[in-house]
Amino acid sequence: MWGRALAGALPGFFLAAALTGLLAWCAPGPWQDAVVPSLIFFVPTWMLILGGAFLFADARRAWGWLTAAAALAFALLGALKTLGWVL
Amino acid sequence: MKPSSTTLRTFTTVHTWVGLAAGFALFVAFYAGAITVFRDALPLWQSPHRLDRVQWLGDAQRLLDGVLERHPEARTHMGMLFPGGELPQSIAYWQDKTGVWQFATLDDLDGNAQRPFTELADLVNELHYSVGLPVAGTYLMGLVSLLYGVALFSGLLIHWPKLTKDLFALRPGRNLKQFWQDAHNVIGVLSLPFHILFAVTGVVLCLVFVFASALNPLVFDGKLMQALPAALDTAPQRPVANVPAAPRSLSFWYARSVEAARAQGLDAFEPAYLKLANAGDANAVVEVTGVSSRSLGPQGSIALAAASGDVLASQLPGHRDANHATLASAYALHFGDYGNAVVPWLYFLLGLGGAFLFYSGNLLWIESRRKRRQLQQSRAAISMGRATVGVCIGLCVAVSAAFVAAQVFEAAAPTHVDAGIRWTCFASWGACVAWAAVRSPAQAARELLWAAAAVTAAVAAAHGIVSGQWLWNGSASGVGIASFVDAIALAMSIAFAMLARATAYRMRHGDPNSIWASGGARR
Numbered sequence: 001m002w003g004r005a006l007a008g009a010l011p012g013f014f015l016a017a018a019l020t021g022l023l024a025w026c027a028p029g030p031w032q033d034a035v036v037p038s039l040i041f042f043v044p045t046w047m048l049i050l051g052g053a054f055l056f057a058d059a060r061r062a063w064g065w066l067t068a069a070a071a072l073a074f075a076l077l078g079a080l081k082t083l084g085w086v087l
Numbered sequence: 088m089k090p091s092s093t094t095l096r097t098f099t100t101v102h103t104w105v106g107l108a109a110g111f112a113l114f115v116a117f118y119a120g121a122i123t124v125f126r127d128a129l130p131l132w133q134s135p136h137r138l139d140r141v142q143w144l145g146d147a148q149r150l151l152d153g154v155l156e157r158h159p160e161a162r163t164h165m166g167m168l169f170p171g172g173e174l175p176q177s178i179a180y181w182q183d184k185t186g187v188w189q190f191a192t193l194d195d196l197d198g199n200a201q202r203p204f205t206e207l208a209d210l211v212n213e214l215h216y217s218v219g220l221p222v223a224g225t226y227l228m229g230l231v232s233l234l235y236g237v238a239l240f241s242g243l244l245i246h247w248p249k250l251t252k253d254l255f256a257l258r259p260g261r262n263l264k265q266f267w268q269d270a271h272n273v274i275g276v277l278s279l280p281f282h283i284l285f286a287v288t289g290v291v292l293c294l295v296f297v298f299a300s301a302l303n304p305l306v307f308d309g310k311l312m313q314a315l316p317a318a319l320d321t322a323p324q325r326p327v328a329n330v331p332a333a334p335r336s337l338s339f340w341y342a343r344s345v346e347a348a349r350a351q352g353l354d355a356f357e358p359a360y361l362k363l364a365n366a367g368d369a370n371a372v373v374e375v376t377g378v379s380s381r382s383l384g385p386q387g388s389i390a391l392a393a394a395s396g397d398v399l400a401s402q403l404p405g406h407r408d409a410n411h412a413t414l415a416s417a418y419a420l421h422f423g424d425y426g427n428a429v430v431p432w433l434y435f436l437l438g439l440g441g442a443f444l445f446y447s448g449n450l451l452w453i454e455s456r457r458k459r460r461q462l463q464q465s466r467a468a469i470s471m472g473r474a475t476v477g478v479c480i481g482l483c484v485a486v487s488a489a490f491v492a493a494q495v496f497e498a499a500a501p502t503h504v505d506a507g508i509r510w511t512c513f514a515s516w517g518a519c520v521a522w523a524a525v526r527s528p529a530q531a532a533r534e535l536l537w538a539a540a541a542v543t544a545a546v547a548a549a550h551g552i553v554s555g556q557w558l559w560n561g562s563a564s565g566v567g568i569a570s571f572v573d574a575i576a577l578a579m580s581i582a583f584a585m586l587a588r589a590t591a592y593r594m595r596h597g598d599p600n601s602i603w604a605s606g607g608a609r610r
Contacts, residue, residue: 001100014305021306031307032314036410040417042298043290044283047233051240054097077306 003059008050011066016046018073025077025086089248102241103452109234110445112218114479116228116289117445119214119486121438124423124431125572127173129208132572133493133504135554138204142170144338146193147177151337153196154179155366158189162366169341172359172378174204206505207493210512211486216293219513229293236286243279246272263597264454271447274440281437288421318410321402322364322374322390332369332394343396344375344389351406353379356387369394379404383425384415442479449475457601464602472528472602474520480535481519483583487542488515490576494549515542529594529603536587543580547573 024031024038031038049066056062080086090098131138147170154161161181170177179191180202189198202209210219217224246253254276257269275282303311316324335343341358348356358377365371371393378385382404390399402411419425423434453468453475492511496504519538523531550573551557558570558577594605 001097013301017302017305020302024306032310032318034409034413035307035311035314035318036417037413039295039299039302040287040291040413042302043233044236044287047236047286047290048240050233051101051237051244054101054241055094081308 001054004053004056004062005050007056007059007062007066008053011063011070012049012053013046015066015070015073016042016049018070018077019045021077022073022080025080030087090244095245095248098241098244102238102245105234105238105241106445106448107452109231109238110448111474111478112228112231113235114442114445115218115482116215116231117438117441118479118482119211121435121442122211122486123208123215124434124438125575126205126208126212128569128572129211130174130204132550132569133207134204134497134501135556135569136497137501138175141175142177142193144170144341146170148337150177150179150191150193150196151363153193154181154191154198157196158183158191158198160184161189164362164364165366166360166362168360169358172357176204178203201505207489207508210489210505210508214482214486214512225293226297229290229297232286232289232293236283236290239275239279239282239286242275246276250276264451267447267451267454271444271451274444274447278437278440282441284420285441288417291417292421319414320374321376321388321400321411322362322372323400325365325370325372325399327365328369330369331367332371334366334371334373334393335396339396340373340375340391340393343391343398344377347389347391347398347401348377348379348387348403351401351403353387353403353405355380356403359386363393366393372399378424382415384412384417384419385425386415386418387411446475446479449479453602459598459600462600462604464600469528469602473523473526473531476528476532476535477520477523480532480539481516481523483539484519484535484542485512485516487539487546487576488512490546491542491549494546494553498553527602529590529605532603533587533590533594536583536590540580540583540587543576543583546576547580 020038020042023041024035027034027038053062053066056065147167151167154165154167158181160183161179163181165179165181167179168174168177176192180188181198183189183198187200188202189200190202191198192203195203213219213224216228218228220227243250253269253272255273257266257273259266299311299315303309307314340361344358345356356377356379358375360376362374362376363371364373372390373393374388374390376386376388379387384404387401387403387407389401389403391397392399402408402415404415407415423430449471453471456465456468458464489508489512492508493504496507500507519535523535526534547558550569554569556569556573558573590603593603597604
């Protein structure tokens with residue numbers, strides 16, 4: 001139980017942060033134009049991940065998948081920024 | 088999709104423990120939140136004699152001039168309420184040299200750190216967003232709201248297979264646990280959209296700056312803090328010109344903002360408060376915030392050059408950017424400040440319904456651990472019963488006691504209203520918790536419910552004795568708002584008395600193998 005809860009809280013936090021970043025940067029216009037909706041988006045996203053982490057069969061899988069997803073999402077965000085495809 | 092039995096078991100455990108961890112604080116948040124819906128009525132109820140005269144803009148102008156003359160710090164930045172909106176009288180506020188907010192009225196131009204008229208409303212509001220704990224309370228409530236979101240998610244998932252079949256099932260009868268479970272489910276499901284809304288906006292309101300600091304380096308390249316002023320404020324930052332210029336009058340700004348709103352198609356824009364920066368300077372800016380109906384985010388604002396009255400910027404319903412539209416809607420949705428007069432009542436009922444949800448959650452935990460074949464119940468069940476009764480019903484007693492104290496102190500010691508209501512509230516709450524700790528859960532429930540009924544009835548009585556406004560003559564003398572607070576108090580007093588009688592009936596006639604039976608709570 002605690003293992004999956006922590007997976008939602010730690011890698012889950014970073015996954016929610018990266019998804020918030022993707023939403024903020026990929027939305028049309030500079031991210032500054034919709035920073036309030038982006039910040040609000042972070043909250044239900046993290047909540048869903050905190051709850052959804054218990055859908056994994058055990059703590060190892062929860063940590064593995066959520067860490068991988070967070071890393072992937074940050075890599076995607078970083079690539080988009082570096083390539084200059086988003087404002 | 089039907090979740091597997093392992094998933095259901097996992098999520099039942101998650102729901103139970105997250106619910107128990109957050110349930111007590113959420114009961115407080117929802118009960119106090121239900122009352123906070125009517126926060127604007129409380130000052131008039133608390134101190135009618137201090138608010139009996141409705142001010143006009145001329146009075147507010149004298150307040151503004153007096154504050155700016157006496158307090159140089161207020162010239163940098165100050166705010167004030169227009170009279171007749173939130174309160175009949177105007178209040179001006181600014182931060183002193185040490186950063187502490189000061190509040191002044193026309194009768195007290197020197198200012199005071201305690202906001203006048205709203206002591207009771209502020210106390211109930213603090214209970215709502217921080218359980219009354221200073222500083223850490225807000226973070227605690229943010230964390231609790233986060234757990235509340237997880238509880239909603241897990242609760243929905245557990246209930247999912249039976250969601251449609253059991254939606255309107257409320258089965259009274261021999262199986263009382265089923266009845267409580269049905270009540271818990273139906274309130275949870277029918278108010279789910281609002282519960283999701285409260286959970287999300289609750290976390291946002293309590294923790295947004297914590298999250299902003301964390302997300303700033305992670306995804307916003309450290310540029311978030313520069314972006315926030317433009318996203319949150321209406322008035323642009325204007326440098327001080329260091330050239331003195333006579334500001335226009337308050338009534339000019341008022342008329343100018345109404346006119347500017349009408350130019351954008353808003354016929355009913357009512358200025359509620361203003362923010363004034365660099366008063367007396369040629370580049371002084373005044374930001375007038377007001378309310379227009381027919382919008383989900385009714386609050387909008389207009390920034391004017393204080394000296395010329397030129398419109399510098401505006402964020403009004405229908406004409407604002409994504410940031411301001413979302414912010415105004417999120418606020419209004421959390422506080423029920425949109426729509427017509429039905430919405431506050433809906434939010435009041437949602438608040439009480441939410442409080443019931445957390446109370447019944449604790450009862451279900453106790454019930455599902457009940458030993459059905461013996462009088463002796465587990466220690467954990469008895470302790471949970473005591474804690475639930477002491478904290479939850481104790482809070483109802485404490486809030487009503489604070490209302491009574493507000494009337495008593497207004498009459499006897501008007502300078503000590505704030506301290507008086509706080510001491511009364513927290514002392515009576517502590518006393519209720521202590522009382523529940525030494526009684527059996529059933530006795531404590533019955534006695535504290537009677538106490539709640541008596542103290543809540545005393546709310547209306549104290550107001551009647553002190554102000555001479557009773558339910559039957561209050562509306563006639565033009566203070567209908569005050570008598571409506573009394574009417575709610577009396578209705579709630581009757582409800583507490585009915586619950587007390589039901590608890591007593593349960594003690595005598597219910598299943599004896601339970602902590603709620605008269606002999607069932609021996610250790």
